[in-house]
Amino acid sequence: MSNYDTLLLAHLRREPSASGWTGGLQLMETVVSTQEEAKRLAEDGAPEGTAVIAEEQTGGRGRMGRKWHSPRGKGIWMSVILRPKLPLLSTPQLTLLAGVAVCRAIRRVAGVEAGIKWPNDLLVSGRKVCGILLESSLNEGQLQYCIAGIGIDANLAEDDYPDFLKGIGTSLMIERGGASINRAELAGTVLSELELLYSLYLEQGFRPIGMLWESLSVTLGRQVALNTAQGRSEGKAVGLDSDGGLLLENHHGQLFSVCSGEIEMI
Numbered sequence: 001m002s003n004y005d006t007l008l009l010a011h012l013r014r015e016p017s018a019s020g021w022t023g024g025l026q027l028m029e030t031v032v033s034t035q036e037e038a039k040r041l042a043e044d045g046a047p048e049g050t051a052v053i054a055e056e057q058t059g060g061r062g063r064m065g066r067k068w069h070s071p072r073g074k075g076i077w078m079s080v081i082l083r084p085k086l087p088l089l090s091t092p093q094l095t096l097l098a099g100v101a102v103c104r105a106i107r108r109v110a111g112v113e114a115g116i117k118w119p120n121d122l123l124v125s126g127r128k129v130c131g132i133l134l135e136s137s138l139n140e141g142q143l144q145y146c147i148a149g150i151g152i153d154a155n156l157a158e159d160d161y162p163d164f165l166k167g168i169g170t171s172l173m174i175e176r177g178g179a180s181i182n183r184a185e186l187a188g189t190v191l192s193e194l195e196l197l198y199s200l201y202l203e204q205g206f207r208p209i210g211m212l213w214e215s216l217s218v219t220l221g222r223q224v225a226l227n228t229a230q231g232r233s234e235g236k237a238v239g240l241d242s243d244g245g246l247l248l249e250n251h252h253g254q255l256f257s258v259c260s261g262e263i264e265m266i
């Protein structure tokens, strides 16, 4: 077992369980994608809260078919199985919930002022430090399980970024002026925040999560644009709607929601 694994397990033993998640932890060396590993476990009936964490991904994936750069030993590459009894339409709320959990964990452990760009990119000084990918599995239109994939650039140096990510991505270590992060402590804290907020969500619904999201957002109050198949929409981001969509106000003062896609802050 590596030092990272030992420290992570020790940390998790110290943290109280918020909802009685019984899921285990699978610590792996090199995988194609932790999403695939978690999916395999979920298909085999693994319980809610089961997490897969890898040291390296050779085919890490991001939103919109992008690749996720996941070098060995430098980040937190993790996927967590959730089995909420929810209509499919509510799953965007879980995406926002995961963003809040990671943002709170980063602020607690790294002391870095991360903020959330809708729906759930975490930014520090305008550069992306974490991405979240929520994938759902359906059976006859019913939600079976979701896999929340979390990628945190913890200890990457500027040289660890390929050219196409230079100036776009950043790591917690870079933002801390070179001070590295204890990945085990951060991964453990992400899992406990996720469990805590998930049990709050199941008990009280989306409203408290939405309020936390709004307080951590770097999108609200900004003018944003969204390109969709239907065309380009622009407006000022003013809040979340009850499904977790972003509420925009156009220059006529009319409100409208956007529920998917990638916004640009203009």
Ligand code: BTN
Pocket: 032, 033, 034, 035, 057, 059, 060, 061, 062, 063, 064, 066, 068, 070, 076, 077, 078, 079, 121, 130, 131, 132, 133, 149, 150, 151, 152
């Ligand atoms: C994004 O595009 O912003 C989402 C990135 C999600 C990356 C994480 S890393 C762990 C998990 N495994 C993957 O292959 N992707 C997610």
